[in-house]
Amino acid sequence: MTCVIGKTGRVRIDLHCHSTASDGTDSPADLVAAAAAAGLGALAITDHDTTAGWAEAAAALPPGLRLVRGAELTCVAEDGRGGTCTIHLLAYLFDPQAQAVVDEYARTRAERRTRLRTMAGRMAADGYPVDPDALLADLPPDASAGRPHLAQALVRAGVVESVTEAFTKLLHGRNGYYVPSRKTPVRDAIAMVRAAGGVTVLAHGFAHRRGPVITAEVLVDLVGGGLDGVEIDHPDHDPDARARLRAIAAEHDLIVTGSSDYHGTNKTVRLGAETTDPGMLAAIVDRATGADLLVGA
Ligand SMILES: [Zn+2]
Numbered sequence: 218m219t220c221v222i223g224k225t226g227r228v229r230i231d232l233h234c235h236s237t238a239s240d241g242t243d244s245p246a247d248l249v250a251a252a253a254a255a256g257l258g259a260l261a262i263t264d265h266d267t268t269a270g271w272a273e274a275a276a277a278l279p280p281g282l283r284l285v286r287g288a289e290l291t292c293v294a295e296d297g298r299g300g301t302c303t304i305h306l307l308a309y310l311f312d313p314q315a316q317a318v319v320d321e322y323a324r325t326r327a328e329r330r331t332r333l334r335t336m337a338g339r340m341a342a343d344g345y346p347v348d349p350d351a352l353l354a355d356l357p358p359d360a361s362a363g364r365p366h367l368a369q370a371l372v373r374a375g376v377v378e379s380v381t382e383a384f385t386k387l388l389h390g391r392n393g394y395y396v397p398s399r400k401t402p403v404r405d406a407i408a409m410v411r412a413a414g415g416v417t418v419l420a421h422g423f424a425h426r427r428g429p430v431i432t433a434e435v436l437v438d439l440v441g442g443g444l445d446g447v448e449i450d451h452p453d454h455d456p457d458a459r460a461r462l463r464a465i466a467a468e469h470d471l472i473v474t475g476s477s478d479y480h481g482t483n484k485t486v487r488l489g490a491e492t493t494d495p496g497m498l499a500a501i502v503d504r505a506t507g508a509d510l511l512v513g514a
């Protein structure tokens with residue numbers, strides 16, 4: 218794959234962003250327009266467990282903006298303390314037509330829809346004005362269905378004032394409406410992405426404020442399993458988390474990234490609030506063999 222990063226290297230790069238293909242509020246076309254307006258030189262579209270936004274984002278790409286096609290895969294890992302925890306794996310520049318990827322996405326999409334229908338059904342049975350069938354019918358065919366869609370329906374119905382309030386009051390994991398998902402073991406996901414020619418980066422790996430995280434030992438073990446890099450500069454990482462990740466990355470020669478994890482108006486973080494060094498994007502591009510998947514000027 219040809220490396221398209223310029224020699225001047227001062228381009229600002231955000232490698233973790235969500236669109237309406239998952240739980241962001243910008244359409245893929247609006248997302249790339251917003252990235253250009255924010256002065257970014259490269260943007261990765263990384264919706265949860267889907268590549269549904271890739272085509273629209275690529276078609277709408279403004280001049281001067283490079284698009285890195287990716288996804289954020291929801292996985293489960295040993296936490297290193299005798300239990301398991303959910304972790305997110307950023308996958309870049311993989312071939313979405315690889316059979317392993319096609320099979321996994323089909324399973325995940327179906328499961329997310331079933332979960333959403335079950336959660337909406339439980340709320341409807343308790344008298345909340347949500348219609349599971351209408352909710353599912355309103356989703357785009359390839360949308361990564363999730364609690365934000367139910368939260369938005371609750372806002373539209375006037376039950377709550379905001380998506381945040383819906384999560385805080387009704388859709389959190391300790392509430393009876395919540396349905397847990399069956400997640401992909403992270404080692405399987407890493408192997409799948411590699412088989413499809415892609416590159417994997419652990420998303421917000423030490424973000425304690427988001428919930429339980431893996432130990433450093435488990436992270437090093439994942440590197441042995443083929444993990445290419447770690448996201449270090451993320452809004453949910455405190456200085457201590459960043460320092461510990463930087464030390465591990467230096468010791469194991471990992472790719473390191475920084476990203477906003479932009480979700481439009483579903484979160485307050487701005488595009489480009491955290492950025493990735495151009496040399497690191499070059500390393501991702503050089504390592505990827507999936508296809509000619511980096512598009513743009
Ligand atoms: Zn995440």
Ligand SMILES: [Zn+2]
Binds near residue numbers: 233235289478
């Ligand atoms: Zn994310």
